[in-house]
Amino acid sequence: MMKKRLALAVSAMLAIGMLTGCGSKADTAATTAAAEAATTAAETTAETTAAESAAEVSAENPFNGKTVKVGCSATFVPFESIEMAADGKKTYVGMNIDIIKTVVEKNGGEVEFVDMPFKSLMAAIQAKQIDFCSGGMAPTEERKQTLDFSEIFFYPRxxxxxxxxxxxxxxxxxxxxxxxxxxxxxxxxxxxxxxxxxxxxxxxxxxxxxxxxxxxxxxxxxxxxxxxxxxxxxxxxxxxxLDKTDDCFAIGFPKESPYYETFNSTLKEMMENGELDAIIADHLSEQFILD
CATH class of the missing domain: 3.40.190.10 (Periplasmic binding protein-like II)
Known part of the structure; x- marks a missing residue:
């Protein structure tokens, strides 16, 4: 459909060019008006195509235009904590916070963090109070029975x-x-x-x-x-x-979460292109970067 619209616009422009070469002033004025109309039609076609493309992205990307609720335990400095401004405004900060915000925002969404005790995170996911939980959780075999986990992105000491x-x-x-x-x-x-x-x-x-x-x-x-x-x-x-252990960090999702695949895919890309390392280095020393 897009090719047909563009073809019509181009044909109109060629026809206008031929008329301009042999016409009078009146013909030229008419031709100019027609050219402007053809240009407007082409621009409208392009805008429509862009809108259609955006709609396709929205349909395929579960984060696009959504605000997801992410559980965290905000006493876990420097991974996830709360900073209070003088006016009482609360801001979530930390390495895990930045990783999650970056992944979600890359996919057109926003994050609402929900603070709760660490031991309550799994129950909150099962009760659908949150969409997934922050990254201070190790993907143990017991936890995997209830949750799906992202790629491991950090090994703490x-x-x-x-x-x-x-x-x-x-x-x-x-x-x-x-x-x-x-x-x-x-x-x-x-x-x-x-x-x-x-x-x-x-x-x-x-x-x-x-x-x-x-x-x-x-x-x-x-x-x-x-x-x-x-x-x-x-x-x-x-x-x-202490020495490094098998303990590790991943993001926990409920089984069959619509956000799991997209989040994990973006996280993998960040691990490969160095974006994840940059976030880790911004909060910790380089000795904590995943080998």
């Missing part, structure tokens, strides 16, 4: 945080100590693997850090990147960065 007068260079040095961990995360398994340790689950990394500062526990197991941020403002604390 755990850290032991303790008071600066103490020294806990590795997990073995914590034998028999009292250790805090973030409730509902894989840090629980790390803490409970320490021989003879007393472990306690706490809601959120900041609360775990406070348990250490207040001397209610000897140390806590938290994310290494987050620990680095906390220690910038806590000179009474120290940390030991």
């Amino acid at each position: 755990n850290a032991i945080v303790y008071r600066s007068e103490d020294s806990y260079p590795d997990l073995d040095s914590l034998k028999g100590k009292k250790i805090a961990y973030v409730f509902g995360t894989n840090y629980q398994q790390v803490a409970e693997s320490v021989e003879g340790a007393e472990t306690v689950g706490i809601q959120g990394s900041p609360a775990c850090i406070e348990e250490v500062k207040s001397k209610r526990v000897d140390a806590c197991i938290v994310d290494g990147a987050g620990a680095t941020e906390f220690l910038k403002n806590n000179d009474t604390l120290a940390m030991s960065l």
